[in-house]
Amino acid sequence: MIRIEEITKTFGNNTALNSVNIHVREKEIFGLVGPDGAGKTTLIRIVCGLIRPDAGQVYIGGRQLTGQTSEQVGYMPQRFSLYGDLTVQENIDFFGSMYHLTRKTIKERSGEVFAITKLAPFVHRFADNLSGGMKQKLALTCALITRPRILVLDEPTYGVDPESRKDFWLILYRLNQEGRTILISTPYMDEAELCSQVAFMNSGRVAVVDSPLALKRSFPYHVLEVSAASREIGLFDHLSGVLEASLYGEKYHLLATDIDTARQAINERLSARSVAVTSVREVPPSMEDVFVSLAERDAPLTQVPGPERRQEYGEQR
Numbered sequence: 001m002i003r004i005e006e007i008t009k010t011f012g013n014n015t016a017l018n019s020v021n022i023h024v025r026e027k028e029i030f031g032l033v034g035p036d037g038a039g040k041t042t043l044i045r046i047v048c049g050l051i052r053p054d055a056g057q058v059y060i061g062g063r064q065l066t067g068q069t070s071e072q073v074g075y076m077p078q079r080f081s082l083y084g085d086l087t088v089q090e091n092i093d094f095f096g097s098m099y100h101l102t103r104k105t106i107k108e109r110s111g112e113v114f115a116i117t118k119l120a121p122f123v124h125r126f127a128d129n130l131s132g133g134m135k136q137k138l139a140l141t142c143a144l145i146t147r148p149r150i151l152v153l154d155e156p157t158y159g160v161d162p163e164s165r166k167d168f169w170l171i172l173y174r175l176n177q178e179g180r181t182i183l184i185s186t187p188y189m190d191e192a193e194l195c196s197q198v199a200f201m202n203s204g205r206v207a208v209v210d211s212p213l214a215l216k217r218s219f220p221y222h223v224l225e226v227s228a229a230s231r232e233i234g235l236f237d238h239l240s241g242v243l244e245a246s247l248y249g250e251k252y253h254l255l256a257t258d259i260d261t262a263r264q265a266i267n268e269r270l271s272a273r274s275v276a277v278t279s280v281r282e283v284p285p286s287m288e289d290v291f292v293s294l295a296e297r298d299a300p301l302t303q304v305p306g307p308e309r310r311q312e313y314g315e316q317r
């Protein structure tokens with residue numbers, strides 16, 4: 001459905017994309033994941049025909065993109081791009097009229113989309129007065145007004161509260177079930193988990209593409225979850241057999257290269273510090289684990305915001 005071949009894009013001497021190849025199949029929900037500056041937005045803009053690559057080609061539905069937006073694509077940009085001083089209905093009308101749709105068509109189609117997004121009761125509200133989640137639903141409604149077969153969404157839920165993010169994903173699933181192909185970028189690992197395929201991008205390159213399940217299955221480390229009477233962040237620093245340790249709420253999450261060595265070192269560290277331990281158990285890797293280890297392999301870990309920091313970012317933006 002979308003074939004991205006050998007795409008390279010530079011801005012001055014900054015290589016934003018470096019020989020990127022991605023194939024999004026029909027009816028997939030394809031996730032682009034990667035740290036800030038990885039190249040996700042640049043790639044999405046190229047797919048939407050908004051900027052031209054320096055090299056490589058994009059094919060949409062078998063047809064090569066030649067610097068124009070494909071009518072098969074509905075695009076939702078990273079930042080809210082609608083008019084705050086227009087109402088929900090006026091924004092939709094304005095958007096539809098840009099595509100030369102008649103009032104009747106716009107009304108008909110927005111009705112269809114409202115059935116899914118549940119925005120109908122808010123049509124007369126100014127966009128500025130909508131909640132973050134509702135603003136994103138409005139942007140999605142506008143992206144759907146041309147009845148596109150493909151939806152391209154750039155971090156559509158960034159900074160949106162968890163409940164509204166869930167809501168938004170239910171809508172995406174519904175749209176996908178109706179046959180739409182979705183290409184979506186996200187900073188949230190729980191959302192990466194919801195995609196059928198995920199591409200991890202870092203520094204303009206695609207590190208890996210696979211399903212969340214396959215990515216987790218091929219994860220080369222063991223994950224140990226430790227519950228102990230401590231919240232000290234550096235408690236497990238510099239431990240043999242342990243690659244990385246983080247504190248997630250109440251529990252420590254450790255990536256172990258050698259599980260037996262790690263278990264022994266953990267117990268020794270805890271007893272040396274007189275910390276009471278509740279449990280040390282192996283758990284399946286999460287997408288967060290996969291992502292952190294991939295990002296670490298390709299770039300210094302300091303460039304990758306951890307989950308706490310991402311949350312903080314999300315709330316600020």
Ligand SMILES: Nc1ncnc2c1ncn2[C@@H]1O[C@H](COP(=O)(O)OP(=O)(O)OP(=O)(O)O)[C@@H](O)[C@H]1O
Pocket residue numbers: 011014015016034035036037038039040041042043078
């Ligand atoms: N118009 C531009 N001019 C110059 N540099 C740019 C431009 N757009 C992007 N870049 C650079 O290209 C790189 C990739 O940026 P891009 O916005 O694609 O990343 P991203 O993965 O979308 O990041 P984020 O998660 O912050 O949205 C960055 O180094 C960025 O500074």
Ligand SMILES: [Mg+2]
Pocket residue numbers: 040041042078154155
């Ligand atoms: Mg971006």
